[in-house]
Amino acid sequence: MDSDIREEVYKCSKCGLCQSVCPIYLATKNEMLLARGRYIILNNFYNYNKKLSSKFIKNLDLCLNCNLCKNFCPSNIDAREIFTFLKYQNNYKYSFLPFSIIFFLILLTYKIRKKNILVKREINQSRNIKQGNILYFQGCINKYVNPSDKNAALNILDKLGYNVVKISSLCCGLPYLSDGNLKSFQHNSTKIIDSVPSDIKYIVCSCDSCYETLKRIPELTKRLIRLDDILKLNNFELTSKASFVYHKPLIRNDECYLPKEIKILNKKGCCSLMENFLLLKHRKFANQLMNNFAYKKDDIENKTIITSCLLSKFGLEYLIKKMKLNTNVYSYAEYAEISESIEKQCL
Ligand code: SF4
Ligand code: SF4
Structure with missing residues (x-):
């Protein structure tokens, strides 16, 4: 596995394309929290037998594991697999108890x-x-x-x-x-x-x-x-209302099955602070990022947000409470259940 990782990180051409999609980089502008920055350090580690610092290992936990960088990377490097393995190899422990x-x-x-x-x-x-x-x-x-x-x-x-x-x-x-x-x-x-x-x-x-x-x-x-x-x-036509909007979780690459009238909230304004449990594990850091991650008030006030990820629902409810908005959050199943068309078609 170690040699696999070595080969993988060696494939990084340093093109920097991951900069344009990495939510953490976009919020912090910190190259050391970007896939490319981490791969440069890892290449040094493998080539010159340098020691990985405990800060480097600790910072792996500030990656959302969303793998957006992999989807965009010309070398298709799997950041999530690499960072998870490095945590395992270096016996990373979140705080005093396993997370x-x-x-x-x-x-x-x-x-x-x-x-x-x-x-x-x-x-x-x-x-x-x-x-x-x-x-x-x-x-x-x-x-x-x-x-x-x-x-x-x-x-x-x-x-x-x-x-x-x-x-x-x-x-x-x-x-x-x-x-x-x-x-x-x-x-x-x-x-x-x-x-x-x-x-x-x-x-x-x-x-x-x-x-x-x-x-x-x-x-x-x-x-x-x-x-x-x-x-x-099953070809169900789900109903929509003008107030319904969809929050697409960062980890989801393809489209969710929804009526086309339901607007998808802007991905860059995503508040998926629950990816890699950031909000639970690193609340201070997550709150610092909130301005970049969070939706703007006008996008979500008086709306019903539908999301197909329960962790996202958790994060959205936190955000709405913090912003004191009049906004509902439904999981996809909760939305589908109240959708009248299902009732009609099943009669
Ligand atoms: S997109 Fe891929 S190859 Fe390019 S810098 Fe980022 S990790 Fe390296
Ligand atoms: S997995 Fe997501 S947060 Fe982590 S480096 Fe890639 S794009 Fe950034």
């Missing part, structure tokens, strides 16, 4: 605060099951904080005629990757693989972050699908 533990503690705190909004799933007794067996992967945010997304997703899948034979309550493993804890990520991935029944047609995710993480487990990729892709497969 994965802190993440679950934070979610538990939110659960206690939000327990009054827990929503019970309405079971559709007259289910018309014709589309095959599926597993629904709920992820930790649904499990601990935002169960209304899960309930909405399950209701939609019921209505579409899918037979949800299992709801996975396992973590996708993203907090382990954020820690550079590849051993725990592997262990968790094995548990997920073992938990998937063999007769499953799809593994459905309603959160883009879970989906992108599970995509890194080769045994799952063939059957992995997002909720909006399922709706697209």
Whole structure:
């Protein structure tokens, strides 16, 4: 793996194209927080046996792991894989506790605060099951904080005629990757693989972050699908209102299935402060970046923001509270559930 990384970083031509897309660089103008700057240091390290400073390793955690630089890079260098491996190799630890533990503690705190909004799933007794067996992967945010997304997703899948034979309550493993804890990520991935029944047609995710993480487990990729892709497969026309806007998560490359009338918020004004859990792990730094990341008041006031990532929902709710705006945030499943066209087409 070490030699692979050496070869990868050697491919950097220093063209600087990553400057135009890296959200952290755009906000800080700090070359040392850009993929190119990090690769220059790594090349020195490999060529001259220089020591990687603890600051360099610590700063890896200020990368959002969005991989926008890879998508734009002529050499297709995978920053996310390289930085995660370097954290693992150098035994990076966030603070005194592994971040994965802190993440679950934070979610538990939110659960206690939000327990009054827990929503019970309405079971559709007259289910018309014709589309095959599926597993629904709920992820930790649904499990601990935002169960209304899960309930909405399950209701939609019921209505579409899918037979949800299992709801996975396992973590996708993203907090382990954020820690550079590849051993725990592997262990968790094995548990997920073992938990998937063999007769499953799809593994459905309603959160883009879970989906992108599970995509890194080769045994799952063939059957992995997002909720909006399922709706697209079934040709559902979703409704829109003038106040609806879509927040595209940084980690999502392709389009989300939505009516074309729904405006996509400007990507550069993105507030995906939850990528790599920046807002939870490095709150001061995240708040410093807020002016660059955050949407402007006029873009989102009195709007309903739809987002296909539950971590983004978390970050957007934080932003809206901070800006004291009258704005709602719906997950994609919550939006789809209230969309009248689904009701009509399923009659
Ligand atoms: S775009 Fe790729 S090749 Fe160009 S400087 Fe950035 S990392 Fe290097
Ligand atoms: S992964 Fe994202 S934040 Fe990290 S260097 Fe690349 S573009 Fe910048």
